[in-house]
Amino acid sequence: MKHTAPPRRRKLNAWGFEGVSFSPPRPLRSWLEERIGPPEPRSAVDPRSLRLPAPARLPDLPVPTSDDPADRLLHARGRGFSDLVRLRTGTLPALPDAVVRPEDATDVQEVLRICSRAGVRVIPWGGGTSVTGGVNTLPSAAPTVVLDLERLSGLVAVDARSGHARVRAGTLGPALEAALAPHRLTLGHFPQSWELSTLGGWVATRSSGQESLGFGRIEDLVAGLELVAPAGRLSLPALPASAAGPDLRQLALGSEGRFGVITEATVRVSPRPARRAVEAFLLPQWEDGVEAVREMVLAGLPLHMLRLSDPTETEVGLATGTGGHAWSPLARGWLRLRGAGPGSCLLLCGAAGTPREIRWTLGETRRLLKRYRAVSLGEGPGRRWLLDRFRHPYLRDGLFDLGWATDTLETAASWSALPGLYRAVRLVLASTLPNEEVAVLCHVSHAYRDGASLYFTFFFRDAEDPEEMIALWAALKRAATSVLPAAAGTLSHHHGIGSWHAPWYAREAGTDGVRLLAAAARELDPQGILNPHVLFDPVDRLEV
């Protein structure tokens, strides 16, 4: 018998768990004030005080179904920008009529069959951490239920010899790692949303974890999977490799609930590393830093993580201590002497394994970085980063309280296209709002032999009126997203398409590509009840 801690309660209108928060450190506030101007504090509406529309009548469903107000609120939206604004301000355009919690694949099949017959929309829900409008209930004539997979969770079986673990889709990150720990195994998939997101959600969005360099992206980690749809199911065996036709796993990966509900996956697991260490460096210049990252990947250094901040992000990080501790003027002077002046870039290099392996890997890293005139800052900043890595997202809500708006945007491109993409996105973010300053930080956090991701964080002053605030954000988002395909960047390196990127989806997949996927989806879901706004629906819903 195992004693488990009571499940932590999620905040109704902000990121994360009740009782956890992260208020913006003073230097960050000063920096923002200087860059974009003084804010006005905003308080959030108490979600429990909201009067919710009565739920629609639903057909009888053979699984636990809840129309509890908190449940409906908690499952109304993901955790993207406009989601938080609408939740904080009580301006939700619609709510699900119920939350349904199946326990196994048969339950899922039954729910889908009944809803398909009755014309009820179904939104598959893992952890609800989507930042692309991927799980949002939107106004519609048809009733909407959210299919929360939390009861469909847990480790089913481990095949240690093959390094395979069969895991139910609703399993959250920490539960998955806890179940693998006694086998001394790890999946090694740590998105920043890890504490609140699920295996099924990762698969459905082609997620990427912070240690993707060491363990791979989720599509590298899935060997087989099960998917249940209103008009069929896929049961794809776990195989190391196959030439038996097109890879249907890769159609489920990224399907965002449109093709069916992923009920379980067999994932590739690895021996659990004994230890992790992250060494920080300062590199004199962004371009050099990018080149160093490229060279490290090509050299095949067995690093697990690489994260290179641009000069602005480095400046903010060093000033505020989010990248380590705040740097005293003395330390800054010393760094300047060693060549790390303004324009320097912070590079975190993470290794995992035995102490000996880590020493070797970081030793080789140091040797390679010498040629780039890198200055080591030791393991302090990285230790801080490891401690805080799942706490950072709470900062956004702290900033909202103060009156600052912030969001992120991410993409990836080949090494050749990266510099142009970096410039284009920064330029468009900084120049789109006529009357507001926008501050932009950027880092590379996932690197490949042929290219890397870019992850932008931007800040602007919020507006009093939520619609105006969302309009400002939507303007930035539209402008930046439009730039991506033109600058050879993907619409998303790891957040997915959801409903917010859907208007641009054909720019990347092609109109015929979208048609092809839509035809495949129709085959499994002829009534189109599954998550109908994501991927193929080209309507701009940024402001809904």
Add this chain to the structure above:
Amino acid sequence: MKHTAPPRRRKLNAWGFEGVSFSPPRPLRSWLEERIGPPEPRSAVDPRSLRLPAPARLPDLPVPTSDDPADRLLHARGRGFSDLVRLRTGTLPALPDAVVRPEDATDVQEVLRICSRAGVRVIPWGGGTSVTGGVNTLPSAAPTVVLDLERLSGLVAVDARSGHARVRAGTLGPALEAALAPHRLTLGHFPQSWELSTLGGWVATRSSGQESLGFGRIEDLVAGLELVAPAGRLSLPALPASAAGPDLRQLALGSEGRFGVITEATVRVSPRPARRAVEAFLLPQWEDGVEAVREMVLAGLPLHMLRLSDPTETEVGLATGTGGHAWSPLARGWLRLRGAGPGSCLLLCGAAGTPREIRWTLGETRRLLKRYRAVSLGEGPGRRWLLDRFRHPYLRDGLFDLGWATDTLETAASWSALPGLYRAVRLVLASTLPNEEVAVLCHVSHAYRDGASLYFTFFFRDAEDPEEMIALWAALKRAATSVLPAAAGTLSHHHGIGSWHAPWYAREAGTDGVRLLAAAARELDPQGILNPHVLFDPVDRLEV
């Protein structure tokens, strides 16, 4: 200006180029005679003496179109077992009405549009090396043209910084490597059919090269691609990674001509290694050998190739010298003293890079293999193997001439499933023919962290009557293929589904999976003119 050698002529009814052959060495003949009995020599019909049916009338096509008899013969079949039997015995059930040679994607589009309107079947043809009935013209009321991509070939552009090369689909292996050589780059994709197969064919069949351990499978090497279909086209940008929906590249990979014609791909290229070396070892037992291969992959040794022969293949290899040189009784005695008796397995370990890198890799390999009581045979057998690796396929025709039939069959499974799969396939191959002995060899030649491939070669005495000979082969093929899904093996690790595995395809992809792919194919090819017998057509055509 470059002087190029005149193109080598292909044999009309056998593998490979005119002027090259490989007759079975005497020890192999003795071994076969002992194992499966004495053969009766068979001679092949001269293909030029065959009277071909008149070609059907075709609509005017705006590209070079040939109905030359040799061209039609050369494009009637791939290079699988029954293909060679039918070509050798002049028993082809049908011939293409013409061979069409487009020069660019616009040509392809035009041909497809016209053929779609006129109800003419189109078989995309790369090198025609399919061993799964993937390019065969079969009897039908509709005319059939073969779309040979040989003119759509060559390197379009190199992006050395990103390690990307844009290559036209019809480019043959040697031409591709020759074009990359001045850039000091390599694709590193070397299927045994490399000299006669094309990039487009590799993509369409999810091919795997002999150095897949070092460079990856073709699906790892494709960053972007272009596909032209009767009712649409896909233009998928070259990206290092993306979460923008399902991966359409992975739908084209393995599409075997059913979704459209791949006209070009952007592939991931690597620095060309300075040198290659292959060290051979003998391991006392098959099970240990498999375990050693698994451990080498998990240890991440930077090997480029691993190939482990089972005891029977090792015996044949050592006796006949195909795995190196024939072993004198003296050498055998010495090996036996060191623990390598009957039951030993030959393991080839290939490394590539600078001499220093190779020394290091093979050193680590030796150290790891010590624990498995491996005996090194030095680099002799590997050197022989490297020299002969593209010559081995000619042996099959030499055996045919003598009256011996041989074919191969390949699969892959997780490490846990591998031993059972190995036993099941060997058992069924050895026991299916009531009146004939079947000799079976096997090796592992592609290994992954979670499993490996198995490649079986089997021999039996042929029959005088070609239909009987094909019936014997089809019986073996049916029996063995039926075993694969049940024993958790994939229907193909690298040869694809073609028309021959199609009856079993739903056993792996599921009936709904097949339906889904068929719906997608219909979207791009509503008249179903493209290669209509592969993948989704469940009719058993092994004997056609």
